[in-house]
Amino acid sequence: MTTAEEVAHTAWRYRWAVLGIATFTQAAAGFFVQGIGAMGIHLQRDLQLSTVQLGLLVSAAQLVPLAGLLVAGELLDRCDERWVVGAGAGVVAAGLLAGSAAPGYASLLLVLLFVGAGYSTVQPGGSKSVASWFGASQRGFAMGVRQAGLPLGAALASAALPFIAEAYGWRATPVAGGLVALLGSCVFLGFYRRPPVTAAPRGGGPRASPGTQLGVRLRMLREPSMVRIMLTGTSLISVQYGVGILTVLHLHETASLAAGPAALVLVAVQGAGVVGRIALAAWSDRSAYGRYGSLVLCMAAVLMGMAVLMTPLGRSAAIACCTLVWLGFFGFGWYGPWVTYVSESAPPDRTGFALGLAMSVNQIAIVAMPPVLGLLKDLSGSFVPVWGLLSAMTAVALAASARVRPGNRPRSCGRQRVSGPP
Secondary structure, eight states, X not given: OOHHHHHHHHHHHTHHHHHHHHHHHHHHHTHHHHTTGGGHHHHXXXXXXXXXXXXXXXXXXXXXXXXXXXXXXXXXXXXXXXXXXXXXXXXXXXXXXXXTTOXXXXXXXXXXXXXXXXXXXXXXXHHHHHHHXXXXXXXXXXXXXXXXXXXXXXXXXXXXXXXXHHHHOTTHHHHHHHHHHHHHHHHHHHHOOOOSOBSSOTTOSOOOOHHHHHHHHHHHTTSHHHHHHHHHHHHHHHHHHHXXXXXXXXXXXXXXXXXXXXXXXXXXXXXXXXXXXXXXXXXXXXXXTHHHHHHHHHHHHHHHHHHHHHSGGGGSHHHHHHHHHHHHHHHHHTHHHHHHHHHHHSOTTOHHHHHXXXXXXXXXXXXXXXXXXXXXXXXXXSSHHHHHHHHHHHHHHHHHGGGSOTTOOXXXXXXXXXXXXX
């Protein structure tokens, strides 16, 4: 092996460090927002909030990314991921540190809107950075590990933030979240590097007019692969947030489980999601059915789990717990194969925009579904219509995917941008 080959090989070994950096930054940037639900009792007590107001705190943090993800995607196609992601995590940190001085509920809502603007860059930016460093044979596994950062951060936040709120008051929790996000920003800015070899440098040719660029991007919405991506994403993200929000309530009200044990089951559900994101994405690297085959499996498994919860079996504590952990594995684990499918379906010069577009469509469901599911539960007095709605959405997405033949994979146009070990 020549000296140049040794240098290149050493550089490509750095991709595992990049994976750890992106995963940590993901968990750090989402740490506080993912822990809001676990702090519900403290926030309601100290700020005198209703349940609807508590839910709006989560929605506020997710509202700006509806448009922010598209802007972030465009920035990622033009700028180095290092600065886009690092700056976004820095904005999250600044917002949370300022949030500790919020005089009341309305101010805290504004702070979380600001936090959501910063977080818009972290999700697509981290995904693009990992996709660019890993070859097709390892990309699914790597993306699954990276996407496991969100449920892992949620589990850690659920354990730490209530303790901090109890010991030091709720104002200490955004400080803790801000410091964690700041650490994530510093790690990404300090240690992330772009791949050593690229076949198509940014800005290497004449740029099309803004009108032409807009037309090309809008045409992506009509492509069959993008339609499947959006249908699958919105249905499964609705399941993910529905299970995350309603697990404790279902176990407490329907299965007569005490609040403490029910909360521990939610941690187990999140842990199953961490394992699912890694395992399902790694399986998609080897499966003859490709990335989308993993998503079809997740949708089928979700339908099975929801069916159990809607029957009298869902009233059994043991069966309900096992079913919800099953839904954690498949209903949270789908994201690793999905985001890999998005990055591989996109044209090579529009990967960032495709990720931002798909994630912004998901964001609509993230903002809308929690209050819709809560209202449906309040009006019916039962969880059956809630699980039924999520089942119907998943069934529609699964039916739309029936036209995809086994073994079909998205075109790998984005994979020719980067050369290196598989």
